[in-house]
Amino acid sequence: MADATTSTSGLAGRCLARRKIVAGTALTGVLATFAWGGAALAQSTYDVVISGTETAPIDMDTRSPGGGILHLEQGGSISVTSDTENAINTSTSNAWEFQIDGTLRADGTASGIASHTDDTVRVGSTGVVESPNGGAAIYNGWSGMTVENSGRISSDKFSIMVANGTLSLTNNAGATIEGTVQVASGGTSSIIDNYGSISGRDGRAALSLAGEATIYNREGATMSSEYNAITASSGVGHLENAGSLTSTNTEYVGSAAAAFYKSGTIVNSSTGTMSADIGAWIGNWYELTSTKGTLTNEGTITGKSHYGALFNNLTDASLTNSGMLRGVNEGAIFAGVTNSEITNSGTITGSRGLYFMNSDYAGTGHASITNSGTIEGTDTYALGKASGINYDLTLDTGSNLIGQVQADSGDTLTLKGTGSEDEDLKGFGTLTMAGSAWTLSGEVQADALNVSSGSLTLTGTDLSFGSIALTDAAELIVNGSFNSSGATTVASGSRFGGSGTVGETTVQSGGILSPGNSIGTLNVTGDVTFDAGSFYEVETDPTGTSSDKTIASGNVVINGGTVQHIGFDGTYDPSATYRILEGGTGLTGAFDSVTSDYAFLDPSLVYDRDNYTVDLKLLRNDISFSDKVGTTNQRAVAAVSEAAGHGNAVFDAAAFLPDDAAVLGAAFDSLSGEVHASLQSSLVENTDLLRTTLGQRLRSFGANGGPQAEGSVTRAATGADMLRAAAAPEVWAESFGSWDRKDGNDNAAALREDTSGLLVGADMTTSEGTQLGVFAGYGRTELNVPDRASSATADSFHIGAYGARSYVAGAGLLSLRGGASYSLSDVDSDRTVAVGALTGAQTANYHAGTAQVFGEASWSVDLGQAEVEPFAGLAWVGLDTDGFTEAGGAAALAGQSQDMSTLFTTLGTRVSAQIEVGALPLEITGALGWRHAYGDVTPFSTASFEGGAAFTVEGAPVVRDAVLLEAGASLALSDTTHLTVGYKGQIGDNAREQALTLRLSARF
Structure with a gap:
C-alpha cells in the first residue's frame, strides 16, 4: 500500500473524516460531508476520495458496506482490464453516489460502474467514464439510477444500461454520451433531458428505452445514430425536440429519427430537426394497439428514404403540422389506423403527400383532414387512400393542394374561409361550401353540392353534381362546363348564377336565379319553378338581342316573383326584344313585376303561351333626364342631352344610366364643362x-x-418736409406665388389653384x-x-x-x-x-x-x-x-x-x-x-x-x-x-x- 492519511474534526458530537486512499485501504467508522458543484450534498456515512491511480477493481460493498460517496478527483484515474469484474461494483441495497471528475476506464467486457440500488452517478466537466470493448460504461441491474453528465460517457455498445427500474438522465450542454443509452425490457420508465450530444454506435440507437419514456432534446442538443436516434419499444413515449435527431446511415431501412413502437407523443418545435429513413414513427407493424399516437411538428422532419411520418396499427392518430414534413415516398402515411386527425398549416410533401392504407390488423379507417397549408404529391396523390378508408377533408384559408386528390362517395369536402384551388376534386359524396369566398378551377364532381354560406365560383371544364342546394345568403357562380342531374333548390337569400345543365330547379321565395353570369344560357332538365317572392335576374347585351336565358325541357312554372333586369353599359336599341325564358312542354303563370336598374328605361315582359316563351323589352319611360338630378348645372346639361334624342351619342349614353342619384349627378357634371x-x-x-x-x-x-x-409710411413731420423731391429712377423685380x-x-365643385410669376418694373419721383x-x-x-x-x-x-x-x-x-x-x-x-x-x-x-x-x-x-x-x-x-x-x-x-x-x-x-x-x-x-x-x-x-x-x-x-x-x-x-x-x-x-x-x- 502507498500512503494513507486520515483527518477528523468534531461536529455536534459526531465525526467528519477525509481519507486519501490508494489500493486496498479500508474505511470504517467515519462520517463525511462531500461538496459537488458548489453545493453541499446530504451527509453520507462514508466519503472515499481517489486522487491517484487505481488499477484494481473496486468493490464498494467490501470497502464500505453501508454505502456513501466516492469522488474520483480531477487528475485521478481508475483503469481496470477485466472481462468478469467491473471497475467499480456495488451489490447491496445501500445507495452510492459517484462523483467522477477524473477518468474511469473499463478495458474488458465488464462495466465501468455497475450499481445496484438507486445509485447516482455525476460526471463533471473533466470527468470521463468509458468502456471501449463491449461493456457498459455505466450499468444498473436492480432498481434504476440517476445520471448527470457534464463530461464524457462512452462505450462501443451501451454507454448507460438500466436492466430494471427507472433511469433519470441529464446530459448537460457541452457534454457527450457515446453509445446507446438503454433501458432494457425489465425497466419501467425513463426521463432523458439532453442539452448536449448523445450518439449510438455499432448500428444501435442513441436511446433504446423500454417502459414509459419521457425525452427532452433541447435547442442546440443532438441525438444521432446509424439506426434509430430514439427507440421506445414497449411503453408510451413522450418526446419534445428542439434540437437535432438524426439517423446517419440510410442502409438501415426503416430507421427513424424517433420510433415509438407502441404509442406516444412527439413534439418537434420550431428549432427542431428530425432526419432519418423515416422521420417519425409511431405504432407497430405487428399488432393493433388501442392507444393514440400524436405528432406535432413546428420545425422540420425529413424521411430521407421513405416517410416523413409513419403511423401504423393505432386506434387513434393525430398529426398537427405547421412546419415542414417531407418524405421521399409519403410525407405522412397512416397504415392500419382506425381514426386519424390531421391539421396542416405548414407543408407536407412527398411522392404522395398524405396516404391512408389498410394493414393486416385494420381493414377500415376514417380520417379528418383540415388543411390551411400545402399538401404536395410530387409524383401522384396529394391525398391518396386504399379502399375501405374514408375521410372528411376541409380546405381553409391558405390551403394549397399540389397533386391528385383520391376520393369516393364516402368522402366529404368542406370549404371554409377564402381561397382558390386548381387541382381536380372529383368523386366526393358531398361538397359543402361553408366559407366566405372560394374559386375552384379544376374538375369538380360530387354526389351533392351544398352551398350554405359565402360565394363559390366554379370555372372547371368538367363540373358534375347530383343535387344542388343553396341556403341562407350563399352564392354559386358557374362559368365552366357544368352538369347536374339531380334537383336544384335555390333557397331564400341565396343566388345561383351560371351556364350549363341542371336538373329540375326550384327558386324559392327570396332566392335568386341568375343564368349566364354575363350573357349565357342555363339548361334545365325537367321543370323550372319560380315561387312567389323569388327573383329572376337577367342581363341583356346592348349591341344586339342576346341575353341571359333559361331553357327548360319541361314546364316553366311561374307562381309570381320579380324579374330584375341588369343592363350592360352601352346604348340600347329601344325596339329590341330579348328572350329570357323558354319551356319545352308548357308555360304557366306570370311574374308579379319586372324591374330595371335604368333610370330612363322601363322593362316589360311579353308572354307567348303557345310557344312557351317569355321576352323582355326595354321602353323609354316618361321620366325626364333633369327630373333625376339636383343641381342647376346638372339640370341644364340633362335638358339639352335629352333634347338631342335617340341616335345622338350623348342622349344614348345618358338614356341608359342606372337609377343611382350619385351616378346620374356625376355623369351630367362630367358633361358640363x-x-x-x-x-x-x-x-x-x-x-x-x-x-x-x-x-x-x-x-x-x-x-x-x-x-x-x-x-x-413716410416718417416726416409737417409742412414742406413732407413734399417729395425728385429722385433717380429705380428698377425692381418681384416674384410671387399663391395657393x-x-x-x-x-x-359647383371645389377647386385647387396654384399661381406663380415674376414682375419687373421701373419708376421715378418727379x-x-x-x-x-x-x-x-x-x-x-x-x-x-x-x-x-x-x-x-x-x-x-x-x-x-x-x-x-x-x-x-x-x-x-x-x-x-x-x-x-x-x-x-x-x-x-x-x-x-x-x-x-x-x-x-x-x-x-x-x-x-x-x-x-x-x-x-x-x-x-x-x-x-x-x-x-x-x-x-x-x-x-x-x-x-x-x-x-x-x-x-x-x-x-x-x-x-x-x-x-x-x-x-x-x-x-x-x-x-x-x-x-x-x-x-x-x-x-x-x-x-x-x-x-x-x-x-x-x-x-x-x-x-x-x-x-x-x-x-x-x-x-x-x-x-x-x-x-x-x-x-x-x-x-x-x-x-x-x-x-x-x-x-x-x-x-x-x-x-x-x-x-x-x-x-x-x-x-
Missing part, C-alpha cells in the same frame, strides 16, 4: 396679386422721394413729388377640379402703369395711389367625360383678356415707435374670354365668349415699425382689412354639344367677402438697394388663399 366657368373667377381674383405687388411698391417711397422699406383653395357650393412707374411680367395659374376630372392652365402676360402722390393733411400724410393693368392669358383645358359607355378626354385652347383699374387713399399718422395708416381701396376688373371648340369626340363642347365685370372695395389699416438689424434698418409691416365684391361674382359658361342647343353652367364664384391679412419685412441692404418679403392671406366663405412675394429693388 364647368371648369371653363371656374377658370373665369380665378382669372378675376388673380388680379389681386398685381394690385398687392404694385401697392407695396407705391408705399415704398420715403418723404424725400427715395425708396423706403416695404409697406412703410388658393375653394370648397365650392351645392352647384420734382413735384409724384411717383410714376411701369411694369411687365409673366404668371402661370394651374387650376384643378378633381370632382369634375378637369384641369386648366393659364399662361398670362402682364403690362401696366402706376403712380402715387402725397399731401400734408393735418397731423398726418394723405396718400393717393393707383394704377392700371392688362393681362393676356393663353388657356389650355383638359377634362375627362365618363357617362356610361361614352368616355374620353376633351381638350381646348383659347385666350382671355383681363383689364383692371385700381386706386387707394390712405392717411398715415406717426405715433413715434410705430406708424398707423387707415386706407380705402377701389378696383374694377373686366374679363373677356374667347369662344372655344373642344376636341375629343361626341362630348366635346363649343363654348361661347364670356365677359365679367366685377368691382372690389377694400377697407383696412396698416401698421409699420422700424428696427435695426446690426447696422441695417429693417421695416416690419402688417395689415388687416375687409374686401367686398360687387357685380359679376358668379362666372358662367355657355356651350353646346355638336348639333345641340346651348346650355349655361356656373363655376365656383368669386369670394364676395373676405378678411385680408398682410405681413412683410424689408431690409435696406444699402442706400439704394432693398430686399423685401411679404405674405398675404385671404379668408372668405369656404375659400382660403395664401400668397408670398419676394422683391429686390435698386436705385441708380
Whole structure:
C-alpha cells in the first residue's frame, strides 16, 4: 500500500473524516460531508476520495458496506482490464453516489460502474467514464439510477444500461454520451433531458428505452445514430425536440429519427430537426394497439428514404403540422389506423403527400383532414387512400393542394374561409361550401353540392353534381362546363348564377336565379319553378338581342316573383326584344313585376303561351333626364342631352344610366364643362396679386422721394418736409406665388389653384413729388377640379402703369395711389367625360383678356415707435374670354365668349415699425382689412354639344367677402438697394388663399 492519511474534526458530537486512499485501504467508522458543484450534498456515512491511480477493481460493498460517496478527483484515474469484474461494483441495497471528475476506464467486457440500488452517478466537466470493448460504461441491474453528465460517457455498445427500474438522465450542454443509452425490457420508465450530444454506435440507437419514456432534446442538443436516434419499444413515449435527431446511415431501412413502437407523443418545435429513413414513427407493424399516437411538428422532419411520418396499427392518430414534413415516398402515411386527425398549416410533401392504407390488423379507417397549408404529391396523390378508408377533408384559408386528390362517395369536402384551388376534386359524396369566398378551377364532381354560406365560383371544364342546394345568403357562380342531374333548390337569400345543365330547379321565395353570369344560357332538365317572392335576374347585351336565358325541357312554372333586369353599359336599341325564358312542354303563370336598374328605361315582359316563351323589352319611360338630378348645372346639361334624342351619342349614353342619384349627378357634371366657368373667377381674383405687388411698391417711397422699406409710411413731420423731391429712377423685380383653395357650393365643385410669376418694373419721383412707374411680367395659374376630372392652365402676360402722390393733411400724410393693368392669358383645358359607355378626354385652347383699374387713399399718422395708416381701396376688373371648340369626340363642347365685370372695395389699416438689424434698418409691416365684391361674382359658361342647343353652367364664384391679412419685412441692404418679403392671406366663405412675394429693388 502507498500512503494513507486520515483527518477528523468534531461536529455536534459526531465525526467528519477525509481519507486519501490508494489500493486496498479500508474505511470504517467515519462520517463525511462531500461538496459537488458548489453545493453541499446530504451527509453520507462514508466519503472515499481517489486522487491517484487505481488499477484494481473496486468493490464498494467490501470497502464500505453501508454505502456513501466516492469522488474520483480531477487528475485521478481508475483503469481496470477485466472481462468478469467491473471497475467499480456495488451489490447491496445501500445507495452510492459517484462523483467522477477524473477518468474511469473499463478495458474488458465488464462495466465501468455497475450499481445496484438507486445509485447516482455525476460526471463533471473533466470527468470521463468509458468502456471501449463491449461493456457498459455505466450499468444498473436492480432498481434504476440517476445520471448527470457534464463530461464524457462512452462505450462501443451501451454507454448507460438500466436492466430494471427507472433511469433519470441529464446530459448537460457541452457534454457527450457515446453509445446507446438503454433501458432494457425489465425497466419501467425513463426521463432523458439532453442539452448536449448523445450518439449510438455499432448500428444501435442513441436511446433504446423500454417502459414509459419521457425525452427532452433541447435547442442546440443532438441525438444521432446509424439506426434509430430514439427507440421506445414497449411503453408510451413522450418526446419534445428542439434540437437535432438524426439517423446517419440510410442502409438501415426503416430507421427513424424517433420510433415509438407502441404509442406516444412527439413534439418537434420550431428549432427542431428530425432526419432519418423515416422521420417519425409511431405504432407497430405487428399488432393493433388501442392507444393514440400524436405528432406535432413546428420545425422540420425529413424521411430521407421513405416517410416523413409513419403511423401504423393505432386506434387513434393525430398529426398537427405547421412546419415542414417531407418524405421521399409519403410525407405522412397512416397504415392500419382506425381514426386519424390531421391539421396542416405548414407543408407536407412527398411522392404522395398524405396516404391512408389498410394493414393486416385494420381493414377500415376514417380520417379528418383540415388543411390551411400545402399538401404536395410530387409524383401522384396529394391525398391518396386504399379502399375501405374514408375521410372528411376541409380546405381553409391558405390551403394549397399540389397533386391528385383520391376520393369516393364516402368522402366529404368542406370549404371554409377564402381561397382558390386548381387541382381536380372529383368523386366526393358531398361538397359543402361553408366559407366566405372560394374559386375552384379544376374538375369538380360530387354526389351533392351544398352551398350554405359565402360565394363559390366554379370555372372547371368538367363540373358534375347530383343535387344542388343553396341556403341562407350563399352564392354559386358557374362559368365552366357544368352538369347536374339531380334537383336544384335555390333557397331564400341565396343566388345561383351560371351556364350549363341542371336538373329540375326550384327558386324559392327570396332566392335568386341568375343564368349566364354575363350573357349565357342555363339548361334545365325537367321543370323550372319560380315561387312567389323569388327573383329572376337577367342581363341583356346592348349591341344586339342576346341575353341571359333559361331553357327548360319541361314546364316553366311561374307562381309570381320579380324579374330584375341588369343592363350592360352601352346604348340600347329601344325596339329590341330579348328572350329570357323558354319551356319545352308548357308555360304557366306570370311574374308579379319586372324591374330595371335604368333610370330612363322601363322593362316589360311579353308572354307567348303557345310557344312557351317569355321576352323582355326595354321602353323609354316618361321620366325626364333633369327630373333625376339636383343641381342647376346638372339640370341644364340633362335638358339639352335629352333634347338631342335617340341616335345622338350623348342622349344614348345618358338614356341608359342606372337609377343611382350619385351616378346620374356625376355623369351630367362630367358633361358640363364647368371648369371653363371656374377658370373665369380665378382669372378675376388673380388680379389681386398685381394690385398687392404694385401697392407695396407705391408705399415704398420715403418723404424725400427715395425708396423706403416695404409697406412703410413716410416718417416726416409737417409742412414742406413732407413734399417729395425728385429722385433717380429705380428698377425692381418681384416674384410671387399663391395657393388658393375653394370648397365650392351645392352647384359647383371645389377647386385647387396654384399661381406663380415674376414682375419687373421701373419708376421715378418727379420734382413735384409724384411717383410714376411701369411694369411687365409673366404668371402661370394651374387650376384643378378633381370632382369634375378637369384641369386648366393659364399662361398670362402682364403690362401696366402706376403712380402715387402725397399731401400734408393735418397731423398726418394723405396718400393717393393707383394704377392700371392688362393681362393676356393663353388657356389650355383638359377634362375627362365618363357617362356610361361614352368616355374620353376633351381638350381646348383659347385666350382671355383681363383689364383692371385700381386706386387707394390712405392717411398715415406717426405715433413715434410705430406708424398707423387707415386706407380705402377701389378696383374694377373686366374679363373677356374667347369662344372655344373642344376636341375629343361626341362630348366635346363649343363654348361661347364670356365677359365679367366685377368691382372690389377694400377697407383696412396698416401698421409699420422700424428696427435695426446690426447696422441695417429693417421695416416690419402688417395689415388687416375687409374686401367686398360687387357685380359679376358668379362666372358662367355657355356651350353646346355638336348639333345641340346651348346650355349655361356656373363655376365656383368669386369670394364676395373676405378678411385680408398682410405681413412683410424689408431690409435696406444699402442706400439704394432693398430686399423685401411679404405674405398675404385671404379668408372668405369656404375659400382660403395664401400668397408670398419676394422683391429686390435698386436705385441708380
